[in-house]
Amino acid sequence: MTSGAFPFEANPNPVDAAERAARLVDPGFGRVFTDHMVTIRYSDAKGWHDAKVGPRAPLTLDPATAVLHYAQEIFEGLKAYRLADGSMALFRPEQNARRFQRSAKRLAMPELPEEMFLQACRQLVQVDKDWFPPIDGGSIYLRPFMIASEVFLGVKPSAEYLFMVIASSAGNYFKSGAPAISIWVSEQYTRAARGGTGAAKCGGNYAASLVAQSEAIREGCDQVVFLDAAEHRWVEELGGMNLVFLFDDGSLLTPPTDGTILEGITRDSVLTLAREQGLNVREERYAMDQWRADAESGRLVEVFACGTAAVVTPVGTVKSTQGAFTIGAGGAGQMTQKIRTKLVDIQRGVAADTHGWVQRID
Ligand SMILES: Cc1ncc(COP(=O)(O)O)c(C=O)c1O
Structure with a gap:
């Protein structure tokens, strides 16, 4: 056909x-x-x-x-x-x-x-x-x-x-800008294992994530973050968004797409824009205990989640059975805002589309 x-x-x-x-x-x-x-x-x-x-x-x-x-x-x-x-x-x-x-x-x-x-x-x-x-x-x-x-x-x-x-x-996902969200670390439930369907967008992945998301809500958080299935140590992604970490040395880190997380199109767009802005982009594993240590030392300055629905959303606080910690001042950081604005401006035809990302349909 x-x-x-x-x-x-x-x-x-x-x-x-x-x-x-x-x-x-x-x-x-x-x-x-x-x-x-x-x-x-x-x-x-x-x-x-x-x-x-x-x-x-x-x-x-x-x-x-x-x-x-x-x-x-x-x-x-x-x-x-x-x-x-x-x-x-x-x-x-x-x-x-x-x-x-x-x-x-x-x-x-x-x-x-x-x-x-x-x-x-x-x-x-x-x-x-x-x-x-x-x-x-x-x-x-x-x-x-x-x-x-x-x-x-x-x-x-x-x-x-x-x-x-x-x-x-x-509608606009967030009525006034993007407020920082809180996330709950799921220690009991995992989303995807090596060899499984983590990189596929299949309904079953989301069915499996719901109990952890409910736990997050019970804990007073907006979203759940999953760790890897083998060691329960490496940060993977949220139930429906990828995670990005920004450090005080101007580097940006995001977990690699090696089969257990969804290859987000927003994630890929963000990495491209970040490289253009001179950030050192690292696709590397990031351990949960390191995340807490870096937030507490101040090395880690901003974290955001990204995906089609909410585009770029700052993460303000992280909570687990070990207690809670805050990222930066707990609100939307400057770099996060900058990347968000750049991406939204391209999507809306306000900023130049140098990558041919925007496909007109009329
Ligand atoms: C599990 C998961 N991760 C990440 C994303 C972000 O992907 P994208 O930026 O392509 O919307 C989504 C949303 O589609 C998702 O469901």
Whole structure:
């Protein structure tokens, strides 16, 4: 099957303009959905087929559908922005397409061609462009995903799959700038082990993280940070964001992507910008006890988390069974603010896009 525009069937009952405007006043995240969705089917016999953009509607699944039993599912998350000049754009969507292929490979699923992934994202935004919230920092969050759709209870890779993209209007993640978050160190639960699925964006990783995230909330923290599964010593990442450490000698450290953490596209963008600003970027392991010691000695001056949803978020305090410690003055540091502003300005078409990261879609 070739790509080009997919067949389009307009939603016969779209949300009316007044109701849509009401929902877009304060959309939050992940609750307000647009009128359409993309579906593409795959079978071993036919390959990719039946691509279309149609009305958003519930799925009907046989109770024996494979994904409901063995969690053969992967997903992506990326945002469409309105640029300063009013046009629409996606940020590095080809990176999401390629990560989706890597996730598919790890979960024994077929790889969706990059151009089909991109066409699906572009076309859905074009069709549902009225769903951009008319607020500063508003975006349309795209959620491409794929499920094993064969009706069969045997444990084996499914012979049929359903790829979809749905879209959700999103407000500014943080209403006024980015407040510093507190994080809880999970000592009991791990997220991913060597040889596991840590580098894949599969639903199962997130299911496994929820109990630790609940523990973080009980401990009065915003997010959980996971340590490595073998030694419970090396800092890996948060449940949904990568971590970056800034030191007083002008160096920047982030854990290496060696199979157990997600290769964040924000992480990669941040490292590129940091190198350009003359920081010495180190992708190295960082031990939990060293983190505490460096924070207490003042060597470590700033820490931030990064990911598509919240872009760059300062980490203010860290808490574990050993007690709590503070990073710098506990708020948003200067370097963090600088990197955040630079990245957001590129995403919004305010700063020059020297890397070709911003892909216009109209
Ligand atoms: C576990 C995890 N780590 C890191 C990230 C950040 O990745 P990205 O910057 O591509 O959104 C995400 C979010 O997608 C995530 O779920």
